[in-house]
Amino acid sequence: xxxxxxxxxxxxxxxxxxxxxxxxxxxxxxxxxxxxxxxxxxxxxxxxxxxxxxxxxxxxxxxxxxxxxxxxxxxxxxxxxxxxxxxxxxxxxxxxxxxxxxxxxxxxxxxxxxxxxxxxxxxxxxxxxxxxxxxxxxxxxxxxxxxxxxxxxxxxxxxxxxxxxxxxxxxxxxxxxxxxxxxxxxxxxxxxxxxxxxxxxxxxxxxxxxxxxxxxxxxxxxxxxxxxxxxxxxxxxxxxxxxxxxxxxxxxx
Numbered sequence: 001x002x003x004x005x006x007x008x009x010x011x012x013x014x015x016x017x018x019x020x021x022x023x024x025x026x027x028x029x030x031x032x033x034x035x036x037x038x039x040x041x042x043x044x045x046x047x048x049x050x051x052x053x054x055x056x057x058x059x060x061x062x063x064x065x066x067x068x069x070x071x072x073x074x075x076x077x078x079x080x081x082x083x084x085x086x087x088x089x090x091x092x093x094x095x096x097x098x099x100x101x102x103x104x105x106x107x108x109x110x111x112x113x114x115x116x117x118x119x120x121x122x123x124x125x126x127x128x129x130x131x132x133x134x135x136x137x138x139x140x141x142x143x144x145x146x147x148x149x150x151x152x153x154x155x156x157x158x159x160x161x162x163x164x165x166x167x168x169x170x171x172x173x174x175x176x177x178x179x180x181x182x183x184x185x186x187x188x189x190x191x192x193x194x195x196x197x198x199x200x201x202x203x204x205x206x207x208x209x210x211x212x213x214x215x216x217x218x219x220x221x222x223x224x225x226x227x228x229x230x231x232x233x234x235x236x237x238x239x240x241x242x243x244x245x246x247x248x249x250x251x252x253x
Contacts, residue, residue, distance in 0.1 A: 013074075013198070013199055013204055014051075014052055014072075014074040014075045014077065014078035015052075015078055016195060016198070016199055017051065017052055017075070017078070017199045018051075018052035018053075018054070018078050018082060019195070020192055020195040020196040020199060021052075021054060021196055021199055022139055022186055022196065022232065022234060023054055023058060024054075024055065024058060024109070024137070024139065024236055025182060025184040025236060027182050027184070028137065028182055028236050028238055029058060029059070029062050031180050031182065031238060032135055032137075032238060032240065033062075035133070035135075035178055035180065035238070035240040035242075036104075036105060036133035036135065036240055036242060037131070037133070037242060038104065038131075038133075039063075040059060040062040040063060040064045040105075041062060041063030041064065042063060042064070042065065043063075043064045043065065043104040043105050044064075044065050044102065044103050044104045044105070045059055045064045045065065045066045045067070045103065045104065045105040045106070045107060046066070046067050046068075046069055046096065046098060046103055046105075046106050046107070046127065047059060047066055047067070047068050047069065047107045047108075047109065048069040048092070048093045048096070048106065048107065048108050048111060048115075049069070049070065049071075049092070049093065049108055049109070049110070049111025049112075049114060049115075050068035050069055050070045050075075050079060050088070050109075050111075051070060051072075051075045051078075051079065051109075051110070051111070052075055052078040052079050052082060053068060053078075053079040053082050053083040053086065054109065055107060055109035055110075056068045056079070056083060056086060057082070057083060057086075059107065060083075060086065064105070066086060067086070067087045067088070067089065067098075068083070068086055068087070068088040068089070069088075069089055069091050069092070069093070069096065070088060070089075070090065070091075071090060071091060071092040073090075076088060076090060092114070092115065093108065093111070093112070093114075093115040093119075093120040093123060093124075094115055094116050094119035094120055094123065095119065095123065096123045096126075096127050098127045099127070100126050100127060101126075101127070101128070101129045101130075102127055102129070103127050103128050103129065103132055104128075104129060104132050104133070105128075105132060105133050105134075105135060106124050106127060106128055106132070106133070106134045106135070107135045107136075107137075108134075108135070108136045108137070109137055109138070110137075110138045110139070112136045125243065128243045129243070130243055130244055131242065131243060131244060132242070132243050133240055133241065133242045133243070134240070134241045134242075134243070135238065135239070135240045136177075136238075136239045136240075137236060137237060137238040137239065138236070138237055139234040139235075139236055139237075140234060140235050140236075140237055141232075141233070141234060141235075142183060142185075142233035142234055142235050144233075145233040147221075147224060147230070148232075148233060151217065154213075154217070155202075155213070158209060158213055159202060159209075159210075159213075176241050177239040177240060177241045178239070178240055178241070179237070179238065179239050180237075180238045180239075181235050181236070181237055181238075182235070182236040182238065183233070183234070183235050183236075184233075184234055184236060185231050185232060185233045185234065186231075186232050186234075187229055187230070187231050187232075188229065188230060188232060189228055189229055189230075190218060190221045190222060190225060190228050190229065190230055191218070191228075193221070193230050193232060194214050194217060194218055194221075196232075197214065197217070198210075198214060
C-alpha cells in the first residue's frame, strides 16, 4: 500500500477521526509562540493537512487568523461541519494556493510526512514572510509507559514495524529546526482508545487481520484495566524553523 493510498484513507473515517483522535496540550501552543518569537494572537496562519480541524480550532482559540488547507474530500467536509466560520482551501503542502510572503506561521499537525519535502520546503519558504515560522508537530505514543509499549509491540509483531509513520524521521533533512518534547496524557474509555487506534492508516486501508486484532486488544485491555478506562500517554514532538534564523546544521531560509 502506497503512502498516497494511506493518506487518502482518512477521508473514509473523518467523523471517527474527529471524535476520537487526541488534541494537543496547551503547553504546545505556549512553546510554539516562544520558539517562533511572536504571539499567536493576530498571527496569519495556514494549517496544512488540517484534516477535521483539530489543530486549526486550537490555533484559532489562541487568537490566530487561520486558513485550513486540506486535500481530502471527506476530511474537508468534516472540517467545514465543525468549523463553519473558518476558511478552507482544497490543496496540499506540495503546492499551496497562497500568495508569497502572506503568512506569519505555517503549521503541520500530524501531516508533514504526507508531503514531498522537495516541494513542500520551497513552498514553505515562498509563503512565509521573513521571520515567519514553519512548525511541525505530532503526538507519538509514549512507549516509556508499560502498557503502551506492550501494545506497540503487539501491533509490530502482527503487522510489521512500518505501521506507525513517524513524522520526525521524514521532516528534518534540509531544514534547520529547534525541537521540543512535551509529555502529556488523557484518560479515556477503552473503546475510545480502540476507536482512536482504528483511525490510523494501517487500520483504515483494510490490512488483513486488523478487525480481529482490535477485538483481541479490547479483551486484553479490559483484563488489564477492569474499570474500562486507560490513561493514554503521549509525547508531543514539536519542531520549529524560523525563516532566516540558523538553528541547526543545514540551510533554511
